[in-house]
Amino acid sequence: MPIHGLSTSLGPFKPAHFDIEKVIRPNIQALYPYRCARDDYKEGILLDANENALGHSIAPNDLTPSSELDETLNLNLHRYPDPYHDPIKERIVSIRGISGVNQVFLGVGSDEVIDLLMRVCVAPAKEKILITPPTYGMYGVCAQVNDVGVVKVPLELSGANGEGGTQGRFSLKVDEVKKAIDADPTIKLIFLCSPGNPTGTSIPLPSIKALLDYENFKGIVVVDEAYIDFAGEGSSAVSLVKDYANLCVIQTMSKSFGLAAIRLGIAIAQPPLIQALTNTKAPYNISTPTAHLALSALSSVSISSMQSKIQTLISSRTTLLQSLSELVPLGLGPSIGGNDANFVAVPVLSKDGTKPDNVRSQKIYRALAEENGVVVRYRGSEPGCEGCLRITVGTEEENKAVVERLRVVMTVL
Template sequence: MPFTLSRAVRPNILSLLPYRCARDDYDSGILLDANENSYGPATEANPALQLERYPDPHQTELKKLLAGFRGVPSPDYFFVGVGSDESIDLAIRVFCQPGKDKILICPPTYGMYSVCANINDVGIVKVPLDVTDGKFSIIPSEIKKALAADKSIKIVFLCSPGNPTGTLIAEKDIKEILEFQEYDGVVLVDEAYIDFCKEPSSVASWTTKYPNLIVIQTLSKSFGLAGIRVGIAITNPDIARVFNNTKAPYNVSTLASKVAIEALQPAGIAKMNSNVQQIWKQRDDLIAALNKFPRVRGILGANDANFVVVQLVNEKGEPDNEFALSVYKRLAETEKIVVRFRGMELGCTGCLRISIGTEAEHKVLLEKLAELLQ
């Protein structure tokens, strides 16, 4: 069944008349329409920022830069939000009827999909990844089986590269889900870590072909801007319009927008690419060093992101959560080195997730691990 927006979106959302804010009409001149404080902010800030005024509700300049950077034909394909989490929550609110509809996830995966579904009273169908030997790949046949069996599934969430798996999903597998004729919902591909893949791998440009595809990305990771909380959704203009109609009027601040715009200038993109190349080197070096420890069984996943998943074993050579948890706590509480314990995730028994740091940070980490992994 072909995807139809009018059938996929909740009726009350589709008929929504968005809040019309003051800046929708005019944004220059003597502005006495939005109950702003014309005497300026109560802080020493650059007057050029005009912090006493509300930000651009449409983020026009930022969307133009994003369209050019991601090779998407028009800013009309974009929604800009407060991190990727706003896009995740909006997608569930737009497409899923509370208490009736469901999403599909492939664990182990990013935890906010389930959190947002639970907040919105939306069911969750789980089709686990193939975790054999740390493969962490989706199983399209199982996903399609679940979609065919349950017509209340409205969104398929695919995290690529995965979190905590670090594995890029094969393009042919994503395409197989998008083209499944028995499913008329949306496919959301979370590409938070896409810039850390060594080969161009984003499916953002596919949004011109597939009307049911939503690709979410963020400036938090490769651009190193987690503090400004700017995320984007790339999708066909009809869905983007629904997202923009549903969001809060001024969801992205002037300060966040300004930093994001600066980052997407040629100098900012060059700096991002340079940093990514350093992360690649540190990732490869860290993997080589970790594999030398006797209590390390190996590094799981394909390592397409800015972290590695290392599996620790006990004296019998078995993956061991108790041992991994003790190492995790010792690193954090005694050595002040904080990694992430991931042993409770499917296929991740005995695993720690380690974000890629600097060479100096890795030196300290490896010295401490040498003491703990004897």
């Protein structure tokens, strides 16, 4: 059964062992997407969508001068947004080196993309996803919401930090994932977080390709690249999309673009999966203000600014790690993982410095927030992350503050 809206001239798709029509749930393949008012016509006297023809009613007030509202309010807010936002997709195509807009899907943050992938591909109460702890928590949350089973294959929890291949700490255990696939043919999606959260470790492309090429796996490999712009050149799995129909790469404008508040997530994959996601999404999922800000952030000038800030944050990450190393005598261990993201994870050790200490770590976490005005993230309950605090790379002043206040707290606790 073909996916509605997909051109029959596309294909054939690789790899040979993969058939998208055996992955997409039958009810989704049979779905005729909701046709919204802007599918046919976007210009003219628009009397088709029951919008308020008199426009918005937002008035400036004493706290917000009208000059600050002008640009936002001049966006035809009384009209429904473009359901597809091709201008945004065209800029993503250019930036990421993709073939065309039919390989790009926009969601309300990466979380909508994650949820839609499960709804589109995984049958509730019958099929499963595979995750590799420690990893992003929303995979498990979305699975539970969608009544989808979860198979867990932990990352390599031993070894030295930052090493690649199959031996480094937090590397992907490819052979173990293959064994899980062989043991359970109901696994439809594999979620890989690269760079990992909370590990900061990137998954090498050969490890990802090993799963894409594995004939026994008939589902889709999903690579979540929320932090990819902070990793090294050539780390992104987007370069593999042209060759693999069983790959979906998720990115976001929340991290490197600094636009967490607008909630814009991106899926990059070959057209059949993108079409299935498009057919299933809400009619106007991306708002006009969000689209306006995203398009501005994707201009050439803004991209240059983003890249400059990325380099600053990477440099600051190095400085922060050096400063945190000075707290080793107080019981702060060296960072775990590959440090490929805009955060670092460091274990708090017991007073005698012999092992990670979750109890002490939680006390320090609370004391930093409640008594010293510095909020970090406790991650000691994640596999391989015992005693860990995850610290986002901040401004130069913020980084100095977290180190100094951490020094004060660790001296006492």
